[in-house]
Amino acid sequence: xxxxxxxxxxxxxxxxxxxxxxxxxxxxxxxxxxxxxxxxxxxxxxxxxxxxxxxxxxxxxxxxxxxxxxxxxxxxxxxxxxxxxxxxxxxxxxxxxxxxxxxxxxxxxxxxxxxxxxxxxxxxxxxxxxxxxxxxxxxxxxxxxxxxxxxxxxxxxxxxxxxxxxxxxxxxxxxxxxxxxxxxxxxxxxxxxxxxxxxxxxxxxxxxxxxxxxxxxxxxxxxxxxxxxxxxxxxxxxxxxxxxxxxxxxxxxxxxxxxxxxxxxxxxxxxxxxxxxxxxxxxxxxxxxxxxxxxxxxxxxxxxxxxxxxxxxxxxxxxxxxxxxxxxxxxxxxxxxxxxxxxxxxxxxxxxxxxxxxxxxxxxxxxxxxxxxxxxxxxxxxxxxxxxxxxxxxxxxxxxxxxxxxxxxxxxxxxxxxxxxxxxxxxxxxxxxxxxxxxxxxxxxxxxxxxxxxxxxxxxxxxxxxxxxxxxxxxxxxxxxxxxxxxxxxxxxxxxxxxxxxxxxxxxxxxxxxxxxxxxxxxxxxxxxxxxxxxxxxxxxxxxxxxxxxxxxxxxxxxxxxxxxxxxxxxxxxxxxxxxxxxxxxxxxxxxxxxxxxxxxxxxxxxxxx
Numbered sequence: 017x018x019x020x021x022x023x024x025x026x027x028x029x030x031x032x033x034x035x036x037x038x039x040x041x042x043x044x045x046x047x048x049x050x051x052x053x054x055x056x057x058x059x060x061x062x063x064x065x066x067x068x069x070x071x072x073x074x075x076x077x078x079x080x081x082x083x084x085x086x087x088x089x090x091x092x093x094x095x096x097x098x099x100x101x102x103x104x105x106x107x108x109x110x111x112x113x114x115x116x117x118x119x120x121x122x123x124x125x126x127x128x129x130x131x132x133x134x135x136x137x138x139x140x141x142x143x144x145x146x147x148x149x150x151x152x153x154x155x156x157x158x159x160x161x162x163x164x165x166x167x168x169x170x171x172x173x174x175x176x177x178x179x180x181x182x183x184x185x186x187x188x189x190x191x192x193x194x195x196x197x198x199x200x201x202x203x204x205x206x207x208x209x210x211x212x213x214x215x216x217x218x219x220x221x222x223x224x225x226x227x228x229x230x231x232x233x234x235x236x237x238x239x240x241x242x243x244x245x246x247x248x249x250x251x252x253x254x255x256x257x258x259x260x261x262x263x264x265x266x267x268x269x270x271x272x273x274x275x276x277x278x279x280x281x282x283x284x285x286x287x288x289x290x291x292x293x294x295x296x297x298x299x300x301x302x303x304x305x306x307x308x309x310x311x312x313x314x315x316x317x318x319x320x321x322x323x324x325x326x327x328x329x330x331x332x333x334x335x336x337x338x339x340x341x342x343x344x345x346x347x348x349x350x351x352x353x354x355x356x357x358x359x360x361x362x363x364x365x366x367x368x369x370x371x372x373x374x375x376x377x378x379x380x381x382x383x384x385x386x387x388x389x390x391x392x393x394x395x396x397x398x399x400x401x402x403x404x405x406x407x408x409x410x411x412x413x414x415x416x417x418x419x420x421x422x423x424x425x426x427x428x429x430x431x432x433x434x435x436x437x438x439x440x441x442x443x444x445x446x447x448x449x450x451x452x453x454x455x456x457x458x459x460x461x462x463x464x465x466x467x468x469x470x471x472x473x474x475x476x477x478x479x480x481x482x483x484x485x486x487x488x489x490x491x492x493x494x495x496x497x498x499x500x501x502x503x504x505x506x507x508x509x510x511x512x513x514x515x516x517x518x519x520x521x522x523x524x525x526x527x528x529x530x531x532x533x534x535x536x537x538x539x540x541x542x543x544x545x546x547x548x549x550x551x552x553x554x555x556x557x558x559x560x561x562x563x564x565x566x567x568x569x570x571x572x573x574x575x576x577x578x579x580x581x582x583x584x585x586x587x588x589x590x591x592x593x594x595x596x597x598x599x600x601x602x603x604x605x606x607x608x609x610x611x612x613x614x615x616x617x618x619x620x621x622x623x624x625x626x
Contacts, residue, residue, distance in 0.1 A: 079625035081312040084297040087471025088271040090502035094251035095230035101317035110259035111230035137219040144210040148283040158206035163234035165204040172243035175362030179540025182533045188215040219561030225528040262618035287618035299473040313599035322406040337597040343523040346587040352545035381585040385429035387436035407593040420529035425575040426582035453492040468519035469504035526611035546586035
């Protein structure tokens with residue numbers, strides 16, 4: 017049986033004023049999205065009848081599918097504490113939120129069956145699904161929702177490594193509870209077992225976004241201090257992880273294999289598959305295993321390499337999905353470093369941060385931006401490049417699919433090494449001793465340390481290319497040995513070090529364009545330790561009611577913020593790579609959404625199930 021589909025989404029998201037959108041559970045974002053198109057080769061038409069016959073026979077129960085990821089999860093599988101996308105590959109099948117999203121990025125019911133807001137948009141009340149069970153048989157209730165958000169508001173949450181405080185900061189009484197001034201948590205309140213209300217300190221323009229976080233079980237964690245949750249077996253180990261999702265995390269060989277087994281009591285109906293097995297596979301051998309059927313799908317993060325597209329396109333048993341990615345790769349600039357005392361205590365205290373003098377001049381960061389050949393990395397007009405043209409350089413850290421993305425508001429750093437050299441000369445960074453590398457304005461050696469992680473082959477190959485680009489304009493770069501993500505991310509977070517430049521990629525939220533989760537000063541993911549008061553002012557202004565209920569107003573504020581970002585440069589955005597997902601056509605029932613292919617995995621089935 018031979019079948020090949022290519023899906024291309026050209027998605028334009030146009031949201032109505034939030035005050036109108038969030039009135040009831042059947043409210044819709046005003047959005048349009050091209051549906052996936054299907055094309056078949058002439059030689060494949062005969063097989064279509066066989067496919068249709070199999071579909072007519074209906075879904076089959078049983079079977080195992082194998083997914084591949086090219087880096088091992090760091091090992092944290094608790095939604096409120098995890099950090100990397102590889103951990104999310106487990107979490108996405110185990111845990112659920114009150115709402116999810118459809119193909120148009122509209123919020124739709126999940127653990128909540130409906131919701132309503134009050135007149136002034138300071139409260140949103142959810143009516144929960146009844147009969148939902150946790151994996152251990154306990155009933156899911158409103159108390160679990162309250163507990164999840166209370167834990168993320170806990171005074172010890174951030175110091176324990178929590179990086180998602182942005183979901184709780186707008187809640188009523190957050191500051192008082194987080195600071196320890198009061199023991200009463202009033203931001204999320206249960207009214208019986210199946211009704212829960214989120215209360216905000218001010219009218220909120222996107223309450224569904226803040227209420228969309230995966231829920232964890234109160235009965236599992238209530239007796240564990242929040243500061244100890246990251247070390248608890250219930251956050252780390254198979255058969256200890258308890259969610260409401262369609263699959264249970266049942267076994268692992270750490271750094272090699274992770275097994276998800278069917279949840280027979282799943283509230284939407286027992287999954288058809290017996291198991292989903294994740295294997296950690298080197299990117300260099302993934303495609304061969306996909307062709308042989310030893311792995312069944314390759315998706316987030318990264319998917320198949322652009323260089324392998326034509327090879328996979330010739331496989332007779334694989335479906336390819338190509339669409340714009342919700343994310344980007346970046347070259348980060350360490351503006352500041354945390355103190356050792358703050359690292360040891362887990363504090364994010366901007367007033368204590370130590371400026372990184374090697375990159376403190378914005379002209380230097382801009383010169384670096386002009387010196388990096390981003391188009392060359394992508395491949396447009398410069399040979400095949402690393403992406404073979406399947407992606408594009410971007411200049412804004414807001415997802416291109418979002419209504420707030422504004423390419424015209426930003427500085428576009430075209431490859432211009434001559435301009436980079438002139439800017440460095442003007443800033444006083446010149447080659448004093450004639451060795452080909454520039455010294456700083458005081459005549460001291462100027463070397464930028466650059467770090468990057470293993471796992472993503474494109475990122476690994478980008479690192480020495482970027483080093484070479486910078487050295488062409490006289491910037492000496494100490495490209496250090498890469499490390500596994502499980503080591504890299506903690507070192508990047510605990511940054512009382514000599515890091516200057518770093519490579520990382522971000523998968524962006526599909527729920528709202530607000531970039532504060534990555535770039536607000538106190539955001540855990542603000543690894544650049546960017547501390548710009550004007551940025552803080554604009555980020556807060558963009559979500560402050562009542563003005564922010566007007567989408568046009570938010571667009572204007574975010575345009576000003578994007579301009580600021582591109583000028584002050586906490587990072588140089590390298591490129592947005594097209595998502596290239598692939599799966600064996602023995603798998604049926606997969607729904608391709610703009611941001612995931614893991615939706616409704618309980619409906620997946622395989623034709624050869626016995």
